[in-house]
Amino acid sequence: MPEIVQIQVGQCGNQIGTAFWQTILGEHGIDNDGIYHGDNEERIARANVYFHENAGRKYVPRVVLVDLEPGTMDAVRASPLARLFRPDNFVFGQSSAANNWAKGHYTEGAELVDDAVDVPFPRLHFFLVGFAPLTSRQSFAFRSSTVASLTQQMMDPQNMMADSDFRNGRFLTCSAIFRGKIAGKEVEEQMRRTQDRNSAYFVDWIPNNVQSSLCSVPPKGLNMSSTFVGNSTAIQDIFKRVGDQFQAMFRRKAFLHWYTGEGMDEMEFTESESNLNDLVAEYQQYQDATADDVDFDEHWGRDEEAGVDEKAGGRTEHQ
Structure with missing residues (x-):
């Protein structure tokens, strides 16, 4: 049986x-x-x-809760889950980063940076995520879910949890996870029809790049649900917007002193902008690529780390 240790870091991480x-x-x-x-x-x-x-037949979460200051830990201890966690799983300091990334990276955690991996996979690892059903409490009782309606909802750009329309790019790979008393054959057929209808939005040089999974246990309060995770080149739209906003503020040196005061240098901002532009260019490169353009021997290892798995096709089931 696989065992997962969850690590919650910072105020946001611990609240989620x-x-x-x-x-x-x-x-x-x-x-x-x-x-x-x-x-x-x-x-x-x-x-x-x-x-x-x-x-004592008590179930204790396998989790480590981490923050720079005790306020977040105190909030967890004051919550209804106060007696759920082991006290020695709380790890915290005494000074807050005050929403200043540079303080945590350069001041409070400088000695840990070289020993920690910020992101396990380089470059193209930013995903579009969708979930269904998304229904208001008032209308929930009047709606019935089907595999077709769940698929339509989870792939609707308006239901994505990132402000990016996948129709502006192409999927490298994607995965759809369904939960509930659903026939596996129905899931496979629906995903196949969805890919056929949207074939223009999938790269043609990665075969079997749509994975579907099925868990027969529905989530609490629902008969069935679906979750979508896609690696789409359309995510570059967000990075372009961030780059434009950064340029406008950096030209005015807005808020710059808060970061330089913690040890950052202006050159690091310039390098970060360059890295962002390189990331956008790489997404665009794979969006425009065809099977003849891609040298698999040279690039495939990097793409696998980016979530592009040649064996991603097929369906897995969990009871």
């Missing part, structure tokens, strides 16, 4: 992490004290992926 644990507890039938209530073995069967069951 706390919401995650509330969801996981509900799906497994575990209360805020870590005690399982229920008689459905299917719900608790795989709880040890995220939880450790101690001698």
Whole structure:
């Protein structure tokens, strides 16, 4: 059985992490004290992926909570999940970064930078993510979900969690994860039809680049759901907007002193802008590429790290 150790860092990471644990507890039938209530073995069967069951039959999250200052940890301790986490899993300092990235990178954590990997994969690892169903509480009871409607919703640009329209680029690879009592054949057929209808938005030099997965256990409160993760070159639209906004502020040296005061140099901003432009150019290169243009022996290793897996096709099922 695989075991996952979750690491929550900073105020944002710990707030998202706390919401995650509330969801996981509900799906497994575990209360805020870590005690399982229920008689459905299917719900608790795989709880040890995220939880450790101690001698008292209490399920303890396998998680490390980290922050530079104790305020975030105090908020977690004051939450309904206060008795869920092990006290020695809280790791924190005494001074806040105050939303200043440079303070954490150069001042508080300078000695750790060389020993830590900021991002495990280089370059093209920025994904478009979609989820369905997204329905208001008022209309939820009047809507029924089908595999077709879930697929349409999760791939709707308006439902993506990044302000980028995939129709402005091409998918390198993508994955669709469905949950609920759904026939695997129906999922495969729907994803095949979706790819056929949108073939212009998929690169033709990566075969079988759409993966579908199925978990028969629905999420709490829903009959079925779907999650979409796509590696699309359209994400470069966001980077272009960020670059334009950066140029406008950097020319005026707006807020620059907050970062130079923590040890940064103006040249680092210029280098970062250059890296951003290189990233946009690389996305564009693969968007325009054809099978004849790509030297797989030279580039495939890098693309696999970017989430482009030649064996991504097919379907996996989890009970």
